[in-house]
Structures are given as structure tokens and as C-alpha cells.
Amino acid sequence: MRFLAGLALFFLGLHLISEALSAWKGRRRLLSRGLGSPGGSLVYGLVLGALSGSGSGLGLLALAFLEVGVLGHAQAALLALSATAGAGVWVGFLALAREGAQEALLALGFPLYLVPAWRPGGMFFLGLGLLFLGFGEMGAGLGPALAWAGEVRGVGEGYLAGLLLGGLLGSANAVAALALLLSGGLSPGVAVGLVLGAGVGTTATFFWAALGGRGEALRLGVPLLLHRLLLSLFLLPLSRLLPENVLAWHLGSHLVYALFYWPLSGVWGRVGERLFPRRRVAPKYLRWEALESPLLALALARRELARVADAVRGMLVQALRVLSQEEGGEASLRELEDKVDALTRELVLYTSELASRTKDEKAVKLFMAASELEHLGDLVRRVVRLAERLWAQGLRFSPEGKEDLLLAASRVLSRLERLGAALATGEKALAEEVVREEGGPFFQTLKRAHLHRLEAGWAESRASTLTHLDILLTLEEVDQGVVRLAQLALEL
Incomplete structure (x- = not known):
């Protein structure tokens, strides 16, 4: 003992x-x-x-x-x-x-x-x-x-x-x-x-x-x-x-x-x-035989679209973590990005086939939504790439600037989560909330705050200004993409 x-x-x-x-x-x-x-x-x-x-x-x-x-x-x-x-x-x-x-x-x-x-x-x-x-x-x-x-x-x-x-x-x-x-x-x-x-x-x-x-x-x-x-x-x-x-x-x-x-x-x-090979990403809901029943095929495509939205949400969560901890980079998004790309490709092929068979406008809307989500994934990766490039130069955002970027990313994440829930459940009230919230004034406020820090001569803000504004503009573009997706969700 x-x-x-x-x-x-x-x-x-x-x-x-x-x-x-x-x-x-x-x-x-x-x-x-x-x-x-x-x-x-x-x-x-x-x-x-x-x-x-x-x-x-x-x-x-x-x-x-x-x-x-x-x-x-x-x-x-x-x-x-x-x-x-x-x-x-x-x-x-x-x-x-x-x-x-x-x-x-x-x-x-x-x-x-x-x-x-x-x-x-x-x-x-x-x-x-x-x-x-x-x-x-x-x-x-x-x-x-x-x-x-x-x-x-x-x-x-x-x-x-x-x-x-x-x-x-x-x-x-x-x-x-x-x-x-x-x-x-x-x-x-x-x-x-x-x-x-x-x-x-x-x-x-x-x-x-x-x-x-x-x-x-x-x-x-x-x-x-x-x-x-x-x-x-x-x-x-x-x-x-x-x-x-x-x-x-x-x-x-x-x-x-x-x-x-x-x-x-x-x-x-x-x-x-x-x-121990990695599991291959494959669609969970898409079934080609279901194309014979257009209503069923549309419902399955919509469920798969919600999966893609969830993967993009996961990328944004990881990007938020990278910005917060100032560690990591594009490589941390690779697995989720591969998932988004693989599912989007299958979904685009599926909805294009469905649209050609039925001439249904909803199939076209799903096609457009899938393409939009893939683009949002690319934008999220760009956010992390910009931050990673700044840190590689030995530079950092000012504490206030970093807080503004985290606030912007958190806002976009919240809206993306509501959009994903709207796509998964068909609850259009959630999509309407996303469309009603105007993102322009919010991002304008953050840009003015950065301008005030530059005018005050803050060294860290001056050193990181281009990257800071680039990330803000990219997040604003993600936010606008979320609005476009919400509008598509209302039409489905």
C-alpha cells in the first residue's frame, strides 16, 4: 500500500x-x-x-x-x-x-x-x-x-x-x-x-x-x-x-x-x-429511384440540402474557434469542406436531373441553393486563410478588432443556424426572420469602429487593417448569401 x-x-x-x-x-x-x-x-x-x-x-x-x-x-x-x-x-x-x-x-x-x-x-x-x-x-x-x-x-x-x-x-x-x-x-x-x-x-x-x-x-x-x-x-x-x-x-x-x-x-x-481508411462522404437521403416520384425526390433533396447547410455551419463554428484561439488554419476545415463539396456535387447532379424530368421550378431552386451553400463554404475558408496569413507574418488583431470579428462571425452563425433549421423542418417563419433582419447597418457599425481605431493611431489596428476589413467584407458576403438562401427557402 x-x-x-x-x-x-x-x-x-x-x-x-x-x-x-x-x-x-x-x-x-x-x-x-x-x-x-x-x-x-x-x-x-x-x-x-x-x-x-x-x-x-x-x-x-x-x-x-x-x-x-x-x-x-x-x-x-x-x-x-x-x-x-x-x-x-x-x-x-x-x-x-x-x-x-x-x-x-x-x-x-x-x-x-x-x-x-x-x-x-x-x-x-x-x-x-x-x-x-x-x-x-x-x-x-x-x-x-x-x-x-x-x-x-x-x-x-x-x-x-x-x-x-x-x-x-x-x-x-x-x-x-x-x-x-x-x-x-x-x-x-x-x-x-x-x-x-x-x-x-x-x-x-x-x-x-x-x-x-x-x-x-x-x-x-x-x-x-x-x-x-x-x-x-x-x-x-x-x-x-x-x-x-x-x-x-x-x-x-x-x-x-x-x-x-x-x-x-x-x-x-x-x-x-x-x-483505418476514412469513411467516404456519401449522400444520406438522395435515391435515384425516387426520381420517378417527383414529390418524394424533392423532399429527399431538401433533407440532403439541410445536411449541406449543417456542414457549412460546422465550418463557420471551426472558423470562429480559430479566430478566437488564434491557432489553426485552413487545414482544420478540410474534412468539413470535403463533405460540403462531395454532398453539393451529388445534390447538384440530382436536382439537375430532377429539373430536366419535371420542369419543376422548385427543383431549380434547390439546385441554386446547393450552389449557394458551396460558395458560402468557400467564403468561410477564405476567412480562415486571411487570418492564418496575418498570423504567419507575426501580426495580430487588436483585442477590440478581434472582438468585432468574433461578434460578426457569431451573428452570421446564428442566422445560418436558423436557416438550417428552416431547411430541415420547412418552418418558413425562421426563414422570414433571417430575411427581415437587415445586416448592412450592423457591418457598417463595425467598419466605423475600425476606422475610429485607425484614426486613434492604434498600432495593431494599422498593421492588420487590410486583413481585418477583408474578413469583415467576407463575413458580410456570407451574411448576404444566408439571406439569399432564406429567400429560396421561402419559395420551396
Whole structure:
């Protein structure tokens, strides 16, 4: 029980250190710089892993960036691998856990934590103190662990034990700390086997994420698992030839995984795509045999049109998030944009066939609405592209200018949601509300506010003025498109 209590303190210490360092404002800028290339992901992953002490946490962050399109497969994988290597330095700190060091750190951290302005520093020292305290408690409670370790014979058994522990704990650092404590009483090579096995087993973090329905977790996690597995099996026989230094093997093996993944990233990316192909976007309601019944075909086309409107709404939601967080770009819209394009193409072909057969004006209106929605998707992508280009130059909107853009995007989103509901339900009162609301004065007010900031000489407004106005004009065009769609909805 004492060993388990020490392990809990160890994890709590790592968590507090991670929370303390996450408050560092430069951390976000450091991460954004590393997103531009695989090499950047590798270098900054090492740095951020060392700062946070949580390779698994940054691995899940890399997965999240992959899901929204901010990172490609190679960058996400390298960020996850190098972050685990960087986080390994915290195992090296355990060598500093001398008698009384943890008490001094806790005593220093507590008063700092009580002062709000110094709280992050207090959390850091408290976390470091708990890390050392947990390591000491693990060592003091090693009775059951020593009895278990005595049963482990040979490098292979140590490897399998590390694989299991790494998967259960989700932390290569925790298993490396255990191997460090047990190294004096283990058979030759077992400690190295534990470290190598844990490095592979910690990939289970992605499989736990996949159980939550995150499909990209498998496309990222399986290649990482296979890559680590193959290289670890190559390294395993070397444990008898090289010095048995737990920290060196822990850090070295994860560096090897990261460095060798870089040239192989294209191959592993294709493996992930082939094993877990993305679902092809297809119409849900359109049925070609229904063209024999024009009323049914019109109803099905209208339902599919509502799906396209919902996908465009999703693009605008993502664009709003990108503007708000000042992170991400066009890549984050790719999946939804592909959906809009694919469904629009099918809908245009379907309604054009329906119009040619029936000469029904409503089929023509549906054709026009589908084309309009596809155009709105292109405009939303343009909004994100303009913002991304500005940020790439190292520029930012002023806080007030950013707030105005978010206000404009939120207004358009609200109107688009009502339009989508009108298309899905046939409730024309919702479409009438959209048509009645005049968007011109609203956007004119925002343009005047920007002009006042320019006249006041605000540096950020002057630097971003062209992009700011371009985005406002694009959002105004989206708003006008929503009005045109509402008018079409009233005629359906």
C-alpha cells in the first residue's frame, strides 16, 4: 500500500508541475512555432516535454491538433514521440531526491501558492516536492514490488512486464522510476527490459482515446505502436552489451524512436490510412429511384440540402474557434469542406436531373441553393486563410478588432443556424426572420469602429487593417448569401 501511495504522489507531482508550467504564456507561442514543420515538431516536442513532464499529455494534445487539421500525421507523431523523450528528464531529477529535499520544496511551495500572483511558482515547487516525496515512498514501500521483481527473470520477461505496466499506467516515466528503484535487486537486463517495454506500452494512451470514438487515435496510435515495437525489439539484445543505466536507456530509446520516425513518417502515415481508411462522404437521403416520384425526390433533396447547410455551419463554428484561439488554419476545415463539396456535387447532379424530368421550378431552386451553400463554404475558408496569413507574418488583431470579428462571425452563425433549421423542418417563419433582419447597418457599425481605431493611431489596428476589413467584407458576403438562401427557402 505504501508503494501505491508513493506512486499516487508521484503522478500528482507530475500533474502539478504540468499545471504550473501550462500557465507560462510563452509556452503557447513556443508550441505555435513548432507546428510549421516535422523538424520543428521534433525540437519543440523535446522542449515542451521537458517543461511539462507529461509525454502522454502532449501526445493527446498532438492527437487533438491532428483531428482539427492543425498538424499532419508526421508532425503529430513526432510531437508525441519527442515529447515523451523530453519528459524523461524528470526521471533524472529523481537522483536529486535526497533526504529533506522534498520537505524543503514543499515548505517553499506552500507560501508561494497562497499568493495569487506567485501561485504558478508555488504549484511548481509543490509538484517537485511531491514528485520527490512519492519517489521516496515508492522506495520505502518496495516490499511487494521486490517480491514481484524477484520472479522476473531475463530481459524478455522484464520487457513484457514493462509493456503491461506502461499500458496500465500510461506513463513511461513512472515505470522508469520503478526500474530505477529496483535496478539494484534485479537480474541483469531486466531493468532495461522494463524501460523498453514501458516505452511501447505507453502507446496505449491512444487506444484508450480510440475507445471514446476518436478515429484519428487509431490512425496515429497504431503506427506509433508498430514503430516503437520494432525498434525496441532491435534494441533489446543490446541490453547485454551496453551498460545498464536506466536513465540513459529511458532517454536514449525515446530519442531513437523520434529520430527514426522522421524519415519513415510517410510510410507509417500510409500504414495508418490503409489500416483505418476514412469513411467516404456519401449522400444520406438522395435515391435515384425516387426520381420517378417527383414529390418524394424533392423532399429527399431538401433533407440532403439541410445536411449541406449543417456542414457549412460546422465550418463557420471551426472558423470562429480559430479566430478566437488564434491557432489553426485552413487545414482544420478540410474534412468539413470535403463533405460540403462531395454532398453539393451529388445534390447538384440530382436536382439537375430532377429539373430536366419535371420542369419543376422548385427543383431549380434547390439546385441554386446547393450552389449557394458551396460558395458560402468557400467564403468561410477564405476567412480562415486571411487570418492564418496575418498570423504567419507575426501580426495580430487588436483585442477590440478581434472582438468585432468574433461578434460578426457569431451573428452570421446564428442566422445560418436558423436557416438550417428552416431547411430541415420547412418552418418558413425562421426563414422570414433571417430575411427581415437587415445586416448592412450592423457591418457598417463595425467598419466605423475600425476606422475610429485607425484614426486613434492604434498600432495593431494599422498593421492588420487590410486583413481585418477583408474578413469583415467576407463575413458580410456570407451574411448576404444566408439571406439569399432564406429567400429560396421561402419559395420551396
